[in-house]
Every structure is written in C-alpha cells, then in structure tokens.
Amino acid sequence: MKPAYLVPAVLLALGALQGCATRESQQQLQDASMALQSVSEEPQILQDAPKDVMRAGESLDRAKRFADYWGSAEDVIHYAYLSKRYSEIARQHSEQLQNQRRATQLNMERERLREAVQQARILDMQHQGRWLEDQMVSLAAAETDRGLVMTLGDVLFRPSSAELGSSANRTLLKVVHFLQLNPKRRVRIEGYTDNRGDKAENFALSKARAQVVGEFMQSLGVDAGRIEVVGYGEQYRVAENASARGRAQNRRVEILFSDEQGRLSNPR
Structure with a gap:
C-alpha cells in the first residue's frame, strides 16, 4: 500500500x-x-x-x-x-x-487558333497584300536600329511565372499569321525582367518566358528553325526600376523580326 x-x-x-x-x-x-x-x-x-x-x-x-x-x-x-x-x-x-479543366480549355483554344491559322492560309491571294499590311499595323511593332520589334508586356504572363495567360493567345496569333504569310522571315524572342530579386533567377525567368512564347508559336505551326530564343534577365532596361511603372515596362518579351530574306540582326 x-x-x-x-x-x-x-x-x-x-x-x-x-x-x-x-x-x-x-x-x-x-x-x-x-x-x-x-x-x-x-x-x-x-x-x-x-x-x-x-x-x-x-x-x-x-x-x-x-x-x-x-x-x-x-x-x-x-x-x-x-x-x-x-x-x-x-x-x-x-x-x-x-x-484538368484549364488544360482542356487551353487545348480547345489552341485548336481554334490552329483552325484560324488554316483559314488565314487560304485567303484570296488578291487580298493578302492589304491584309498583310493591316497585320503589320495591328502587331504594334516598332522599327528600331535592330529591325522590327514587337513588345509583349508582363501582363500576358501569370505573375512571377513563365505561364502564358489567356490574353496572350490573340496577340501571338497575329504574329503566327504574319509568319505564315512570310515564310522566309524569322524571329528572335528575347526575355527581360526588372532588377528585383536574385539575378540568376531573373535570368532563368526571362529565358523561360521567351521559351514558352517560342513553344506556343511552334504549337501553331511555326517551324522551330525560324525561331531563336534568348534571355537577358535584368539587362537592357527600357525604364528606371525605381518605380512600379518602370519595373513593369522592363518585365517584357520582345519579338525581333528578320528582314524579308530571313536575316536577323546580331544578338545583343
């Protein structure tokens, strides 16, 4: 006890x-x-x-x-x-x-885009010249000392991601149409970021974003041999990084078009 x-x-x-x-x-x-x-x-x-x-x-x-x-x-x-x-x-x-639903929707959207590309190929030859001129204007591309350059803003991508948003489809379809009607032209796709965060990560993100644009164009029928991809990270800013607006301008993808013979300017 x-x-x-x-x-x-x-x-x-x-x-x-x-x-x-x-x-x-x-x-x-x-x-x-x-x-x-x-x-x-x-x-x-x-x-x-x-x-x-x-x-x-x-x-x-x-x-x-x-x-x-x-x-x-x-x-x-x-x-x-x-x-x-x-x-x-x-x-x-x-x-x-x-x-799964997003993937299904994306596949359906890409199928519709492929059909649109196919329809563009069979445009009446008499109207293609004027249509092509309209496409050049709608691309909102600028003539620079490096050639014709189109800028894709950061808003076409999901935040801090290389995943394209749905709003990118219409813009890139115009580029694909243009290239389909100009089979000798080539493009260089260049990715850029602002200076926030790690430099190595920024470089990787810039390259990944450029790559996903190129892969999207290939999925719509553009031959891989007509596409170059490069990432520049924080280099070659177009605005100061001190403001949110400036950083947004620096987070971009640029598509540089070759001349009619397929000649691209030298990489930066």
Whole structure:
C-alpha cells in the first residue's frame, strides 16, 4: 500500500498529464475546425469534392463528441486529424480538377487558333497584300536600329511565372499569321525582367518566358528553325526600376523580326 502522503502527488501528476492531453486535443480540434471552415467557404471546392468535405465534417463531429468524455483525448486527436486531412484532400482534389479543366480549355483554344491559322492560309491571294499590311499595323511593332520589334508586356504572363495567360493567345496569333504569310522571315524572342530579386533567377525567368512564347508559336505551326530564343534577365532596361511603372515596362518579351530574306540582326 502506498503511503498516504503519496496519493495527492499521484493525483496531481495524473491531472497535469490530462491537462496536457486536453490542451493538445483542443488545439487539434481548433485546427480541424479552421480547415473545414476554409474549404466550406469555397463554392468550387464544395462542387468538386463534396464527399471529402462531408467526411471532414463527420470526422470533426466525432472528435467533438469524444471531447466531452474524460480520458478520450487520443480519440479526439485521431478524429480531428482525420477531419483536417479530409479537408486537405478536398482542396487538392478540387485543384486537380481545376487544372484538368484549364488544360482542356487551353487545348480547345489552341485548336481554334490552329483552325484560324488554316483559314488565314487560304485567303484570296488578291487580298493578302492589304491584309498583310493591316497585320503589320495591328502587331504594334516598332522599327528600331535592330529591325522590327514587337513588345509583349508582363501582363500576358501569370505573375512571377513563365505561364502564358489567356490574353496572350490573340496577340501571338497575329504574329503566327504574319509568319505564315512570310515564310522566309524569322524571329528572335528575347526575355527581360526588372532588377528585383536574385539575378540568376531573373535570368532563368526571362529565358523561360521567351521559351514558352517560342513553344506556343511552334504549337501553331511555326517551324522551330525560324525561331531563336534568348534571355537577358535584368539587362537592357527600357525604364528606371525605381518605380512600379518602370519595373513593369522592363518585365517584357520582345519579338525581333528578320528582314524579308530571313536575316536577323546580331544578338545583343
């Protein structure tokens, strides 16, 4: 038999352990509740992953019921963990479906663009001369000492990414039309950034953005041999980097067109 004076100490120790377990289980409950609330407030997730959200809610309800009983902290933690995990799965499932939908939409858009290119090829020869002149104007290209240059602004890309936004399709389609009607012309695609961030990362981003423009043009039928790609990173700014407007101007992709014989000026 334990001495009488040890009994209070044992009870205090058990109480302390129970208190720690309760604090942990309450924290788990709170985290699971916040995770469930987060996914429940997004209609797209509710539409894409209703079963996962429902399982998250059911697991959270079980955890809350166990929280009312003494000595059930492990069960609370277990079901709270399951609830939080189901919420994470719901978000991941929704993101996966959204990416699939975006990919499908992009493929459909590119197919429409290919059809538009094909239609441009069969334009009546008598009207191609005037149409070509209109295309040159609509390209918003500028004549420079390096040749004809078209500038694609940063807004055509997703922020800090080399992924083209949907607004880039119409602009690049004009370039593809122009090249299809001028089979001897070539282009050099040059990427630039502002001076924020790491120089090496900026250089890589500038090259990646130029590359994705070239790949997009190839996907619409422009031969790879007619395309050069180069990244310059922070070099050759066209405005000061001290202002947001200036930095936006420096984040660009330039398309340099060759002459009618396919001769490009020397790289910078």
